[in-house]
Amino acid sequence: MELLRIEAISKNFGGVAAVADFSLSQDDAEISAIIGPNGAGKTTTFNLISGVQEVDKGQLHFAGTNITRFPSHKIQALGVSRTFQNIRLFDGLSVIDNVKIAYTSQLGYRVFDELLSTPRVRREEKLIEERAREQLSFLGLEAHAEQKPKNLAYGLRRRLELARALMSAPKLLLLDEPAAGLNPAEIRELMKTIEHIHRERKLSVIVVEHHMELVMNICSRIHVMDFGRKIAEGTPQEITRNEKVLQAYLGDMGEVC
Amino acid sequence: MGSSIFVQQLINGISLGGVYAVMAVGFGIVFNVLKFSNFSHGGVVAITAYAGYYLSRNLISDFWLALAATTLIGGLAGLLVERLVFRPIRIAGKPLTYFFVNSITVAMIVQQFFSAMWGAHYFSYPDFFERTAFNISGLIVSRTYLLMLVISAVVLIALTLFLRATKLGIAIRAASSDIYTPPLMGVNTDVVTGITFLIAGMLAGITGFFLGMTYTVTPFIGSMMIKGIIAAIIGGMGSLAGGVIAGILLGVVEALLIAEVGSSVTPIIIYLGIVLLLLVRPRGIAGKPYTVKA
Numbered sequence: 001m002e003l004l005r006i007e008a009i010s011k012n013f014g015g016v017a018a019v020a021d022f023s024l025s026q027d028d029a030e031i032s033a034i035i036g037p038n039g040a041g042k043t044t045t046f047n048l049i050s051g052v053q054e055v056d057k058g059q060l061h062f063a064g065t066n067i068t069r070f071p072s073h074k075i076q077a078l079g080v081s082r083t084f085q086n087i088r089l090f091d092g093l094s095v096i097d098n099v100k101i102a103y104t105s106q107l108g109y110r111v112f113d114e115l116l117s118t119p120r121v122r123r124e125e126k127l128i129e130e131r132a133r134e135q136l137s138f139l140g141l142e143a144h145a146e147q148k149p150k151n152l153a154y155g156l157r158r159r160l161e162l163a164r165a166l167m168s169a170p171k172l173l174l175l176d177e178p179a180a181g182l183n184p185a186e187i188r189e190l191m192k193t194i195e196h197i198h199r200e201r202k203l204s205v206i207v208v209e210h211h212m213e214l215v216m217n218i219c220s221r222i223h224v225m226d227f228g229r230k231i232a233e234g235t236p237q238e239i240t241r242n243e244k245v246l247q248a249y250l251g252d253m254g255e256v257c
Numbered sequence: 258m259g260s261s262i263f264v265q266q267l268i269n270g271i272s273l274g275g276v277y278a279v280m281a282v283g284f285g286i287v288f289n290v291l292k293f294s295n296f297s298h299g300g301v302v303a304i305t306a307y308a309g310y311y312l313s314r315n316l317i318s319d320f321w322l323a324l325a326a327t328t329l330i331g332g333l334a335g336l337l338v339e340r341l342v343f344r345p346i347r348i349a350g351k352p353l354t355y356f357f358v359n360s361i362t363v364a365m366i367v368q369q370f371f372s373a374m375w376g377a378h379y380f381s382y383p384d385f386f387e388r389t390a391f392n393i394s395g396l397i398v399s400r401t402y403l404l405m406l407v408i409s410a411v412v413l414i415a416l417t418l419f420l421r422a423t424k425l426g427i428a429i430r431a432a433s434s435d436i437y438t439p440p441l442m443g444v445n446t447d448v449v450t451g452i453t454f455l456i457a458g459m460l461a462g463i464t465g466f467f468l469g470m471t472y473t474v475t476p477f478i479g480s481m482m483i484k485g486i487i488a489a490i491i492g493g494m495g496s497l498a499g500g501v502i503a504g505i506l507l508g509v510v511e512a513l514l515i516a517e518v519g520s521s522v523t524p525i526i527i528y529l530g531i532v533l534l535l536l537v538r539p540r541g542i543a544g545k546p547y548t549v550k551a
Contacts, residue, residue, distance in 0.1 A: 100424060101444065
């Protein structure tokens with residue numbers, strides 16, 4: 001079933017078209033990838049999906065809802081979680097609190113309850129605590145729960161971002177260059193983790209990634225961007241043979257070869 | 258200074274320091290989230306000092322009820338200021354200077370309002386209790402000061418627990434380390450900043466009530482806020498605990514100096530001391546180095 005539908009979205013930054021007429025359809029159980037050279041508009045596309053930036057043109061539909069002008073927190077509450085290319089954890093918070101934060105979707109309805117700390121609030125806090133520990137152990141971080149994120153090794157911080165993204169039980173997970181900065185062993189580990197998450201949590205995943213081994217191995221569909229436009233879409237096999245793609249990646253060298 | 262006067266001034270200093278600490282935290286909590294120096298806090302302090310005076314003179318004779326009502330008024334005033342003054346510029350993505358200037362403007366408007374309305378009058382709070390002081394083995398301890406101390410301590414502990422354990426508290430702390438990412442975790446930043454100002458306003462309410470009780474209420478009572486700001490700065494911006502320590506320290510030093518050298522020389526010594534302290538340790542007692550300042 002279709003979960004996310006992107007209809008011809010565009011975004012300009014002062015005359016530069018970061019994303020132009022980009023469309024995509026994502027099923028509720030697939031892992032797909034958006035690839036492309038640096039500056040192709042991949043991260044901007046993620047920012048548009050998660051509401052960090054507003055589209056200039058086009059529409060976004062998620063799980064039957066038109067989310068085109070929705071603020072980030074509402075899009076997240078509907079079930080879109082993401083991680084970041086440059087890890088964005090809350091340095092002032094412990095590892096477990098970093099995970100707990102993502103369970104605030106209902107925030108605001110019961111502000112006064114919370115200020116008065118009623119029994120219901122305490123029950124809820126306990127539930128959040130349990131859920132947060134569950135995410136940490138799911139990703140093998142339970143031993144680090146009370147530490148500050150900056151004391152964790154880089155690979156563990158990437159995992160922590162994943163744990164935080166899973167806390168809200170999302171339907172769609174957006175991973176922005178999850179392999180960046182990882183060594184080959186860690187990347188293989190990450191591939192297993194992503195497939196594990198996909199299988200266990202039954203969610204849809206879109207990865208933006210440069211690491212081709214990861215993309216080719218775990219993604220069933222690949223969207224290729226160049227200068228903000230989609231230049232190709234298909235299975236990994238189709239993409240590796242696509243001439244436009246080779247040209248975008250290798251320039252004219254592609255033809256010479 | 259005799260030893261009994263010393264102990265007495267020490268107790269008074271700690272109590273007054275408790276109020277400075279509450280001010281420092283009210284000022285600091287907004288700074289942490291939005292990264293600007295919120296001078297409008299002094300405006301809310303002034304509003305609540307007047308409101309507390311009006312309530313306790315005319316409507317509520319019970320100390321606790323009057324304090325609770327004033328705290329609530331402070332919270333609402335804080336919410337209102339955020340809603341009317343800061344939210345529009347935050348949503349429009351204006352630079353920090355706008356926040357800074359607007360916060361001073363709010364403080365000035367409040368001060369001028371009270372000057373124009375009741376500038377010629379000095380108001381003093383009623384005596385809430387028949388017994389205004391206790392005699393503890395030769396030491397005279399003012400009931401007001403003792404209450405200030407106990408209430409400040411309780412409020413600061415409650416706030417610490419709130420920030421540490423509840424999901425709203427976690428959201429406020431998360432917004433303090435990075436205000437742009439929480440929405441992607443499903444946090445409504447409008448609610449979080451609203452609550453932050455509500456809390457700051459409630460703290461201002463407590464401060465305003467106590468300052469009103471301790472001193473007389475004048476349009477310039479909001480400028481007492483400078484003590485809270487100083488405490489927040491020497492405590493270290495970004496650290497609420499540092500603000501509490503510095504607040505109490507400031508109160509104690511002030512009380513002891515007043516007993517020793519008099520109330521006119523004391524501020525000179527204190528301000529000089531602060532300049533020197535910040536030269537030696539610019540980040541304050543417990544602060545992290547900050548690059549953003551406005």
